[in-house]
Amino acid sequence: MRVLLVEDDRMIGQAVQTALRQDGYAVDWVRDADAADAALAAGSFDLVLLDLGLPGRDGLSLLRQVRGRRDATPVLVITARDAVGNRIAGLDAGADDYLVKPFDLEELAARMRALLRRSAGRAEAVVEHRGVRLDPAARTASRDGDPLALSPREYAVLEALLLRPGAVLSRAQLEDRLYGWDDAIDSNAVEVYIHGLRRKLGRDFIRNRRGVGWYVPAGETGDEP
């Protein structure tokens, strides 16, 4: 999952970035509204964490601008402004959720999961497909009740594929979800993770469409979509 963190405070930004990376998110961190605007216009993010009190341009104005160009990326506002009026203004400007500082890392993670779940159109907290079950809160996977030992990046690839069974994800799309701007990307890293997953789940679980990308068949039978 690729997250854009917009936060001007160095200590908070650093801590959130470190924690989210530990959780397997690809985190890009910008410190003002203009940089955030450019990042959102250029790349596809699964979620935006937006601080409102930014130097120069305010976070709310950025939010309005982003929503104005019909960008529906889920936005979780994190702010020190706790008045009801502020929260209403934030939600009305297009925020999907609102978290007041100081907040807990675990609560931030839970709210992010909830937003991602909703944006994927799911109601249940766990992802299940053809006997493979992912628990995003615990970041664990299992098959028919037996735990699967996945590396964080393998988990991320599997999650991306399972969230929309049948949809084909290109190598670039998968890389986007795995790496932030600062990460060095191995040219064949995605193939390595796919290989690892096939080894643990069976060759047929993840299929390849030549020249396009990878997908998990939608039906129980394993037919191509």
Added chain:
Amino acid sequence: MSGRSLRARLLLSLLPLFVLAEAVIGTITYRYVLDESHALFDYHLEQMALSLRDQGAVPPPPVPPEEREQFDFVVQIWNADGSKVYISQTRSKARLPDRATLGFSDVLTEGERWRVYSLLARGRVIQVGQPYLVRERIAAAAAMRSLTPLLAVAPIVALAIWWLVGLALRPVVGVTREIRRRDANRLDPVPDQGLPAEIEPMVLQLNRLLERLRGAFAAQRAFVADAAHELRTPLAALKLQAGLLGRARDDASRAEALRELQAGIDRSAHLIDQLLMLARSDPEAIAAQASAGQPAEVDLASAAREAVAGLRALAEAQGARIELAGPASLPVPGNPDALHGLVRNLVDNAIRHAPGGSRVLVSLAVDAGRAVLQVDDEGPGIPADERERVFDRFYSRGSGERAGSGLGLSIVRAIVERHGGDIALGDSPQGGLRVTVRLPAGRAGPRVEPREAP
């Protein structure tokens, strides 16, 4: 109503005045009626004597003595040869003297004062007398009767005063009721329309006070809101770093998280110091210190030396040099804590923005009767369009890289303004920022001669 009420006071002062006025009017009326009565009685005496003159024969006793006990006149008539012709009988049995002074005279006989009129006519002397006692009793009764309306009016006037005073004080009651409705949450002005001229200025001043209070409360509320908002950021950082510390799986990340946690604590402590300093530089706090006998003048030069000495270690850590120039003593009137904080803040700011190997120059001077404190650095400076905004509370420049709270310059400006001075940001000839603070100079003026080694 209490003895101190305006109504009771007015009643207590107006009533004696009224009684005194009644006494004076009564006395004058009494004397006047008395005098009139005497004139009237004299006239009666004369008329009676004249009526006797015209009677040829000796008159019979005018009234049988037993029938009218209250007949107080005495009549004596005697011939030119001295023989008594007639003596009336009276209840007092008093006798008038046999010799008579013609006309009116006062006679004292057997302890009683008489008023006598004597007339010589047709060889007879006619003498009519009346005791003063009687005259005075009748006259006094008449005079007293003339006073009764005055006495009857007294309670009515007292009640009228009571009522009228209440009526006149009704606006005061109204204002009191309005003021009673005010509390810390409701400080809107008391209506001042249609008030009597005596209490209008009071209500006007009260309304000005309410307005100042409203302003002060609003400022306090804004400050508390700002401060709460600003304290949340370092707290959020602390909480996150504590969370990271809890998750750290190896020593390296644990050490990193711990270092960040400590930096966050330092930053929170710094912010709290700044907030406390801002609170202490409030005009009320300064006034309280002034009235607690604190010195009225502060030596800006020694404050600068203290700040430079205290911050030398920080400057060395940054690789910057601090220099101090100016008179050995530069007294300015004001609050010592606030002015020391002002100098320390400015020098601290300059050092934090000074690049390695650069120089921070703190200079003091007197210009046009004002004490001038100037701090120059070789840092990046502040662009002209941001120079006003940096004075806003919690306005923090850039990306939060430095652990500044954004409070420093707003505190500095608050202190300068509360001391009747001004502050300006400009370009330093050294290339960085120049902060110029002008304060009203003290009476003693600068002392240049003995220059102590810093």
